[in-house]
Amino acid sequence: MSNLSKLTVKSVIRCNKQDPVQHRRQKLVAGIEEQMNVVAAARKGESYDVAKRTWAKNEHGEQVLVEKMRAVRAWFFEQDGGWYVQCKYGSRALALGKGNAVFVKSLQDVQGALATLKDATEAGELDEAIENMLKKRAKKAA
Secondary structure, eight states, X not given: OOSGGGSOOOOOOOXXXXXXXXXXXXXXXXXXXXXXXXXXXXXXXOOOEEEEEEEEEOTTSOEEEEEEEEEOOOSEEEETTEEEEOOEETTEEOOBTTBSXXXXXXXXXXXXXXXXXXXXXXXXXXXXXXXXXXXXXXXXXX
């Protein structure tokens, strides 16, 4: 008796396709949550770093998986007597109505602006802005 005859073998086509709109929302929400951590660190006067796994050669010349720390760039900056908060998808700022940034008076208000952007993303209010940004990116690549 062969080993394979002990198993139940079937043909299957794996289907794990997620709705692209939902995937974009989740990606943007993850970025906003990361920015909330950046704000919390900035309020303490610290920088926010995350571990990035990458391949590198060790002292014996072998490829090994190592963790490197990288600083996360903030989506907010101080200017004009207040703070501007941008909502970015990838490296580009999304258009938020008439502009591309939210203005708040203090660093403490940045957290609230990011929370509102997160709620808007989860409600689907930024889907059109993401779609327009992706169309512009595709035109420039062509």
